[in-house]
Amino acid sequence: MANERSLPGWVARWSASALLAWSCGAASAQDIVIGQIAPIGVPSTPEAALLNEGTRACVDQVNRQGGVKGRRLQFQATDDELQPPLVEAKFKEAMARKPIALVNVMGSAVLGTLLSTKALDKNDVVIVGAVPGAEAFRNPGHPRLFHVRSGDGAQLERILTHSHTLGIQRLHVLYQDVGIGNSGLAVLQEGAKRRGDVTITSSATTLDPDVIAEAVRQSMASQAQAFVVIGFPHFMADALKRLREAGAAQAVFGLGYLTPAHAVKIAGVKNTRGLGLTQAIPNPNGKVLQVQRDFQSAMRQAFPQVTEYSSFHLEGCMGVRVLVEGLKRVEGTPTPAALARALHAMGEVDFGGFRVNFANGQVGSVWSDIGVVSESGRLMF
Numbered sequence: 234m235a236n237e238r239s240l241p242g243w244v245a246r247w248s249a250s251a252l253l254a255w256s257c258g259a260a261s262a263q264d265i266v267i268g269q270i271a272p273i274g275v276p277s278t279p280e281a282a283l284l285n286e287g288t289r290a291c292v293d294q295v296n297r298q299g300g301v302k303g304r305r306l307q308f309q310a311t312d313d314e315l316q317p318p319l320v321e322a323k324f325k326e327a328m329a330r331k332p333i334a335l336v337n338v339m340g341s342a343v344l345g346t347l348l349s350t351k352a353l354d355k356n357d358v359v360i361v362g363a364v365p366g367a368e369a370f371r372n373p374g375h376p377r378l379f380h381v382r383s384g385d386g387a388q389l390e391r392i393l394t395h396s397h398t399l400g401i402q403r404l405h406v407l408y409q410d411v412g413i414g415n416s417g418l419a420v421l422q423e424g425a426k427r428r429g430d431v432t433i434t435s436s437a438t439t440l441d442p443d444v445i446a447e448a449v450r451q452s453m454a455s456q457a458q459a460f461v462v463i464g465f466p467h468f469m470a471d472a473l474k475r476l477r478e479a480g481a482a483q484a485v486f487g488l489g490y491l492t493p494a495h496a497v498k499i500a501g502v503k504n505t506r507g508l509g510l511t512q513a514i515p516n517p518n519g520k521v522l523q524v525q526r527d528f529q530s531a532m533r534q535a536f537p538q539v540t541e542y543s544s545f546h547l548e549g550c551m552g553v554r555v556l557v558e559g560l561k562r563v564e565g566t567p568t569p570a571a572l573a574r575a576l577h578a579m580g581e582v583d584f585g586g587f588r589v590n591f592a593n594g595q596v597g598s599v600w601s602d603i604g605v606v607s608e609s610g611r612l613m614f
């Protein structure tokens with residue numbers, strides 16, 4: 234996509250400090266403070282900067298429309314620099330601003346650290362929106378961690394359903410031997426066992442070139458009718474490239490953390506064409522749904538130079554909209570505890586074609602789809 238392809242230059246033009254300094258005007262005592270932790274300025278994770286852009290666009294939109302009950306949202310992001318040892322310090326930095334909530338937090342290291350150190354028990358804050366959607370962060374999860382998007386489990390189940398529709402009975406999973414890869418394989422294996430209509434084989438790999446080469450060799454020898462690649466975005470793009478270069482003509486599916494632009498950059502347009510990517514958010518470039526039109530209006534105001542949008546843009550916006558809907562329902566002075574209660578109590582909310590409901594738990598949406606990368610490198614669904 235156009236904006237994704239230009240992202241490295243965008244990151245170069247805007248330093249991490251410039252990104253983090255962004256806010257909605259001068260702070261006042263009446264502002265509602267919210268924050269974000271994500272590797273926003275790291276070129277190898279362009280999806281974080283896109284998520285941040287969508288967040289900022291919709292914060293700006295809310296403030297233009299009068300804020301929440303007349304109070305502005307004051308937003309500031311913290312860049313964890315993709316360095317796990319920095320997570321605790323960065324979280325303390327974010328908490329020093331006394332936010333009522335963190336929105337659209339991104340990173341396995343961040344989420345894993347916050348849960349393992351019980352930071353959400355020790356600090357008065359709510360998280361609304363989190364990436365990735367690995368089941369390990371959702372089951373059992375945490376009562377102050379609200380997942381807006383459907384999880385990896387729902388999206389991988391969608392691959393199994395789609396495979397059944399296509400008559401595919403043999404899937405081979407090429408996965409990175411990390412949390413997201415291992416949990417993703419487990420979901421597919423469990424789903425296949427329950428359905429009884431597909432056989433799952435698999436190859437695990439690290440990032441070591443020799444190990445990857447052997448895993449690809451095993452994949453090609455599996456006689457699979459289609460492949461699923463699971464891991465961090467760069468790994469999925471590289472796995473796609475290697476499979477295609479090894480002669481794989483079968484369908485390849487991956488998780489939607491991999492953007493089409495990132496895949497094209499690593500694997501090339503030819504190898505990316507036809508790639509199926511799971512989606513947890515509606516098409517950000519569509520025009521049919523009200524949620525799409527509202528989001529695009531926000532982006533045009535905040536980033537008029539961007540003419541084509543990523544699902545991470547829309548996901549960032551949805552995190553803000555869900556947060557605001559909860560804040561509107563808080564009686565009196567908003568607090569994190571009151572916000573958490575309001576999110577649960579508000580029931581199903583239709584944001585114009587995208588529904589969220591926390592009445593029965595911490596996961597708001599079950600929406601999922603599969604998009605296919607076109608010859609031009611666009612995601613179509």
